[in-house]
Amino acid sequence: MLTDRGLVRPHAPKRAWWPLLWGLALVGPAAGCGEVLLAEDSGVHADSGVTDGDSGIAPDGGATDPDSGAPPDGGDAGAALDAGPDAEVPDSGHEDAEALDSGDLDAGFEDTGPVDTGAQDSGPADVGSPDGGLYTVTLAPTGPGGLTVVGAGVTCPGQCTLSVPAGATLTVQAQPDAQGRLDAWLSPAACVGQGGSCNFSVNSDVTVGAEFVLVDYDLEVRIAAGTGTGVVLAAPSLDCPGACVASYPAGTSVDLEAHGDPGSRFRRWLGDCTGTARTCTVSMSQARLVFAEFESVPQLVSNGQAASLVLGQADFTSQDDGTVITGGRTDFPTHCATDGSRLFLSEYLRKRVLGWNSVPQLSGTSADFALGQNNMVSVVTRPLGQNSLRGPGGLAIFGGRLYALDESARVLVWDSLPAQGSSLPDRVLMQSAWTTAMTGVSADHVASANDLAVSAGRLAVADSASRVLLWNQVPTSGGLVPADTVLGQPTFTSAVGVHPPTASSLGGPSGVALDGSGRLAVADTFNSRILIWNTFPTQNNQPADIVLGQTSFSASAENAGQPTPNAVGLSVPRDVVFTSDSLVVSDYGNQRVVLWTPVPTRSGAPATAVLGAPSLNVLGGNGPSAQALSVSESLCVFGSQLWVVDSGYNRLVRFDLARP
Known part of the structure; x- marks a missing residue:
């Protein structure tokens, strides 16, 4: 039977619900569709069609334990379990489990007798109601990174959805890629402005939005000691008449051009650029340091020189x-x-x-x-x-x-x-x-x-x-x-x-x-x-x-x-x-x-x-x-x-x- 906190063991000691998040069901590119069963060791794997061999519960997969007597109707876990007040419940396979009696389940609180559901106990539980039901949490990262639900072992590299009990508190951790970083939490409001992790209570359907961007690496350009002077230009824009630093997103290709000042010419690149060609392309896969060396050029004539x-x-x-x-x-x-x-x-x-x-x-x-x-x-x-x-x-x-x-x-x-x-x-x-x-x-x-x-x-x-x-x-x-x-x-x-x-x-x-x-x-x-x-x-x-x-x-x-x-x-x-x-x-x-x-x-x-x-x-x-x-x-x-x-x-x- 379902209480207002989910499927529980009879006479279980009073406990917080958070450890039960190990039973979260995941929907999206990281897993298939499913719902949350808040029983530890329930054996439920969302959309996998695989069940715990002892539980006989088949969430959305249709398969049952032949000994359980549960029909392979493909329904959700709540429908399979809540078959009526006289249903026989099979052995769960756990040594401390007791026979489930429809009238004496509790959630670890004071035993008050059978739960009045307000309707004949013959169908699936109402999991969409705000009172004791489940809410949909959508994890929606964008850019080079993903999101992880701490303690649940759930990581979403792209968008995915979770079914979470009403009133639950989630901790979502930002997981940037190797060359990514968290730029901002976009939603919910409780997360905006937080750091690498986000904590919030689930009181309605909610989307957790996080924007990731490529990390920036510094490109430092210096004019090496030489007999001449000059400038280094870059695309994207950079103008270095001397030492300068600019930041570029990881993976950016920066084209450098060296130009001698009047009376000087470019001689060579040093550091993360080499060669004597005036142009050089730098790949910003890490911080870079480039030197440009110039040399003075003797003038062919002097100003006002006399003809010979x-x-x-x-x-x-x-x-x-x-x-x-x-x-x-x-x-x-x-x-x-x-x-x-x-x-x-x-x-x-x-x-x-x-x-x-x-x-x-x-x-x-x-x-x-x-x-x-x-x-x-x-x-x-x-x-x-x-x-x-x-x-x-x-x-x-x-x-x-x-x-x-x-x-x-x-x-x-x-x-x-x-x-x-x-x-x-x-x-x-x-x-x-x-x-x-x-x-x-x-x-x-x-x-x-x-x-x-x-x-x-x-x-x-x-x-x-x-x-x-x-x-x-x-x-x-x-x-x-x-x-x-x-x-x-x-x-x-x-x-x-x-x-x-x-x-x-x-x-x-x-x-x-x-x-x-x-x-x-x-x-x-x-x-x-x-x-x-x-x-x-x-x-x-x-x-x-x-x-x-x-x-x-x-x-x-x-x-x-x-x-x-x-x-x-x-x-x-x-x-x-x-x-x-x-x-x-x-x-x-x-x-x-x-x-x-x-x-x-x-x-x-x-x-x-x-x-x-x-x-x-x-x-x-x-x-x-x-x-x-x-x-x-x-x-x-x-x-x-x-x-x-x-x-x-x-x-x-x-x-x-x-x-x-």
Whole structure:
């Protein structure tokens, strides 16, 4: 018979109910459905279909002891036991058990006689009533952890339910996973704010909610002692100019990037990161300590350094306007190219390219020949053809070949470096014939080519139609060979200006540079910035990785929005070149040349040196001299020699670089 405290033994000594929780029934992913029988040693296992061999009780399983006489009706334990006042109760199998008499059961309290149930004693007990019945306790952990009922041997890694006697007191223990922790008890109200265990009385159906989260591990980043300085950035966000600590949930992968300060470069990782690559990924399976070491980089020039040689003028202070046409006087030169032994210079207005068969060692040295003209002292406009130049521009030397842009929207290629004025180009690119000058916006035509660069077998051409065309391999045959990629535009046939600019847009690019690794730089003139792609682009409209001259990709103001020249900003830059681990830019509007040594790895980095002005905060110019520049149109470099085409002073000047 059931009393208001459950199934008990007759005349059992008075006891607390808590030890009876060993008979709790569990419902959920950790066990099957069942109910609580509060008799110790009852032999009940929820939803298991297994009974104590002596008890003959089959809770929800339907199996009985053949000797018990209980019907296999699949009902609950209460229904099987409460068969009526005259039912015969089998031996329970415990040596201290007595025959169960329906009229003399008690709960360890004073014997008051048979319990009046208020109804004929012929069916299951009412276990849902608040007076002496059972309540449902739902354990609902979320995240990396589970809940355990202390003393009952019940652990729920996910949601499960228990049937618990009314008035019972439960202790529920939080059980975090190996990399989890209890964040908060969500319910019931008595548990909210408690620690690792929760105590409450069961007076109704209740849900025990607990939220678990991953534990946090500290990532500490330090700048190791070295000759240089720098910062370490991380995703998720972390910015470490020195020592710093950030916490991340267990299992997080943190991507670190090291960036040298101006004049410094990253050298290596130490600690929980190793190697010399600027990036490192740390798995936060435990606390981590990472060191980044930087080294200083010698500068190639000093601010305001004097040029060592001048061509096109007799000396540094001369400013001949080119009235007399000779090989030693130039008129508005625009571009140069050198391989260290030969030197070439474009003269746009005179429709010729001057050539020196050896790099001059004295100022004022006359050129040895002129391509595109009959001799060194005349200027004629030849009919468009193989032997003519309509307006030479960008020049490049690679693999023993000379590449020259012509105003006729074409590239002329000499397969060996020309040594005399009568040398003819071997093929023409971007035109179908020597005598055509078709312009256009397509994969094999340009609107107006401004500059070109050739390196590692690749070709880049800057087009005034706000785009740059790229060939993965320099065409080895002449004619209309379509480019592989276009930058600045989504398609080969579009020529749309974008304002404000983006990482993908271009505005009148006038200079391009390639290095041997495939890194590309573009002088985006109208946006007063330099865009850098760390690897050779292969997708149309591919965004740049770095912007210099501006603090963001969407900015376009001259001098980065400041009223005067400074280390960050530029003013309509015209050309750019790589040399070793430096980037050199002709800052046309500020009458200067600026250098970044080493090449920055972070947008908005300030320049490290300047030519043509005494400091990075001063405008250049102030008359022709070895220290001053008028209009720095373009650049060429080889070895320890940097050449600057100073168009405003009608000259080409050389600066000697301090190579380490």
